[in-house]
Amino acid sequence: MSDRLPGFSTLAVHAGAQPDPTTGARATPIYQTTSFVFNDADHAASLFGLQAFGNIYTRIGNPTNAVLEERVAALEGGTAALAVASGHAAQVVVLQQLLQPGDEFIAARKLYGGSINQFTHAFKSFGWNVVWADPDDIASFERAVTPRTKAIFIESIANPAGSITDIEAISTVARKAGVPLIVDNTLASPYLIRPIDHGADIVVHSLTKFLGGHGNSLGGIIVDAGTFDWSTGGKYPMLSEPRPEYHGIRLQETFGNFAFAIACRVLGLRDLGPALSPFNAFMILTGIETLPLRMQKHCDNAKAVAEFLAGHPAVASVSYAGLASDKYNQLARKYAPKGAGAVFTFSLKGGYDAGVSLVSKLQLFSHLANVGDTRSLVIHPASTTHSQLDDAAKIKSGAGPDVVRLSIGIEDKEDLIADLEQALGA
Incomplete structure (x- = not known):
């Protein structure tokens, strides 16, 4: 192609995908395998030490899932993405990187009922505390900010009423507070709204819904906008401080504008384990094409x-x-x-x-x-x-x-x- 940027429909069909180099298959194959052979001992060590990119084990990453991740990141205008087992799993993995026990996050009161339940009850066992705000009253988000606030969470189009959230206004509150804005874009899909264009730092989806579109496969995804400086103020040690499990690597310093997506993969998905089935990734990819x-x-x-x-x-x-x-x-x-x-x-x-x-x-x-x-x-x-x-x-x-x-x-x-x-x- 020329230097022109592909349009949305072209990205929905082509982003992240190439003909299979071994067989020439045009559709993305289903790599239904648990693990991948290393070239040698040095190759294995470099993969485990985050010194090289590649496939280790399907719980951490898979070539079919990688095409899905690149495609959704392209559609949303993000730097990188991570696919997981469900929309709920995406929310757990995201907040695990941001919150320590006793920390708070602000959430719009108009949310999917399952998210309200997850935030109110399940997250209590992690010591994460939700503070509710009214998306029709932007000032309520400002009033909810405390020194323990680590994120703001909203839906672009709220479930169940289909109300539209003023993303830019709430993004302004998040910027002032020095915390990332997380936007659940499930009901809109990037075809209707791209939250990153309006100030979102992280976008999540239940892939089960409009992206997959056919009611046949569960999945979730996290998109990193690459817009937030995780090293500021020491609020986010998972990203800014040396990681002992990776020989002291600072993820923000090493991976720059896709550090959050890397953290979700190598700290969240690796240890919590909500991996997306490659078969489901294939089904969702097929849905995204239309x-x-x-x-x-x-x-x-x-x-x-x-x-x-x-x-x-x-x-x-x-x-x-x-x-x-x-x-x-x-x-x-x-x-x-x-x-x-x-x-x-x-x-x-x-x-x-x-x-x-x-x-x-x-x-x-x-x-x-x-x-x-x-x-x-x-x-x-x-x-x-x-x-x-x-x-x-x-x-x-x-x-x-x-x-x-x-x-x-x-x-x-x-x-x-x-x-x-x-x-x-x-």
Whole structure:
């Protein structure tokens, strides 16, 4: 190619991949192996000492996974990436590099219910403390900062309501506090929003959702923006201090603008072990090839469905940033001009019982706990994904008792509307 930078669709197909040098296979092979042969004793020692790059053991890295990592890093505009077993695993590995026992991180209150549960309960056993802030009140992030704050965590498009977060404004707070901004970009995908362009230092995804896109493989990924100086102020000793397990190497000093991705691999993935299966990496890579086509159809369908629901007499309200009347529409125009995503919520006039009843009457929509599938999905969050929260917390997170969440697929929009119409009528 010439010196021109490849476009998004080209990167989605080609980034990170080359024909297999041994067989000429054009699709990335599945390297279904546990380990890799060393050239000699010196080669093995250099790999284990971080003096050379290469394959050792699939828990730490794998050639199939490496193509996936390079592709997502290219799509997000990052310097490097690390694929792991799930989106939850990505969050654990990221925060392990940043937090010591007793440290805090600030999180937006509007998050996926599983993340709220993980942050509130599971992370307590590590001595990591979450402090909640309101993404609609930027000042609440500033008020939450303390000397123990080590990171800020938000979602670009929040689950379940599909609200848009003001990434740049919160990035300003993070910069002032001297901490990295972590953005979960799962619902947007880099096709709609690239958080690094708006000030994010670290991006995470559940690859299970829109990037994979077909509801068949679990995975997560961490993207290093290469924008944060980990040596400042001694806040992040995992990156700035000598690592005894690697003969005193300082990761920030040695690896520069991809030091965080290296830390996640050689300190997090190596020891915690949430490795991504090469087969799942292959499946997700295949899904990413059609990401631009799917995401645009997802968004176009979602807008049509949201407009239908907004005019239905059984519906009390619709929360979809793509609607001109929605409170997040201006943010959607700024951050996601190609579309406001495919996940949103609506409230039924009949309350909790009406929500539970509706999901049982839909025929084309699948009632399950996932988003980002080619198929359209439905769930009642208050009785499922957010059921561990009390009513006040459910409402604050956008999952009140009367709320139904939709993940709109790539079917014909007329069929989706017809299914909702019959279920609401019933």
